[in-house]
Amino acid sequence: MMFISVVIINVTEAQVYIGGRIGGGFGYGSGMGRMRYGVHTYSRRQPKKKSNEPPFKPVVYVSIGYGFPNLDASQLPDNNYINNYNKGLSSSSGPITGAIDYRFSRNTSIGVMTTYGKVSAPYTNSNNINVGTGSIETWSALLNLMNYAPLSNTATMYFRVAFGANINSTTTFKDVSGETLLISPANFAYQVGLGVKLDIAKNTALFAEAGYGKYILHGGLSFAFK
Numbered sequence: 001m002m003f004i005s006v007v008i009i010n011v012t013e014a015q016v017y018i019g020g021r022i023g024g025g026f027g028y029g030s031g032m033g034r035m036r037y038g039v040h041t042y043s044r045r046q047p048k049k050k051s052n053e054p055p056f057k058p059v060v061y062v063s064i065g066y067g068f069p070n071l072d073a074s075q076l077p078d079n080n081y082i083n084n085y086n087k088g089l090s091s092s093s094g095p096i097t098g099a100i101d102y103r104f105s106r107n108t109s110i111g112v113m114t115t116y117g118k119v120s121a122p123y124t125n126s127n128n129i130n131v132g133t134g135s136i137e138t139w140s141a142l143l144n145l146m147n148y149a150p151l152s153n154t155a156t157m158y159f160r161v162a163f164g165a166n167i168n169s170t171t172t173f174k175d176v177s178g179e180t181l182l183i184s185p186a187n188f189a190y191q192v193g194l195g196v197k198l199d200i201a202k203n204t205a206l207f208a209e210a211g212y213g214k215y216i217l218h219g220g221l222s223f224a225f226k
Helices: 002-012 071-075
Strands: 026-030 033-037 059-068 091-103 108-124 130-150 155-175 180-183 188-201 204-212 217-225
Touching: 059 108, 059 204, 071 091, 071 108, 071 130, 091 130, 130 188, 155 204, 188 217
Parallel strands: none
Antiparallel strands: 026 033, 059 091, 059 217, 091 108, 108 130, 130 155, 155 180, 155 188, 188 204, 204 217
């Protein structure tokens, strides 16, 4: 009876596996031989969460805008710079802006922005008599870097950093006698800004921006080509 009991125990005490093997077993032996058995567990992998965002496709933006005020006015000669004349209130047009940007990732684009603007101001002598007009007309070309942060399905916030050079730019002063004085303006040009783009139609967006450099306020239209 003891012999039969040992045989039954050795048969029923078989190895038990739960899942894959991740460790060693343990066992015991009898006079008939040695049996090993083990209990093994495994950790179930969590499924990866799928992103709800659709796959990104590169896009080219063509934008036109208008800035205000034209900060090139700061390059007009200050009071007493020209024969002790005083500068009056300046008037300006632009800057008018145009840009082409390649958005190569969901958050970043690179491109080129150009601007054109003209500012002028009257000058008076110590007797408050007009003696001439100073003006500055500037074209500029800037490398344009943009970073985007979606706000909703139709609105996107962006941050702009642009830098480059003023080209074909001259500052002139013409007095009442017809004399013209040329002054070289700054060569370096830049613009930083924070703005929002709002989709108003398919592939068309309205943008508004606040910043500093060539302008303080800026708005216009942006067209997307995918």
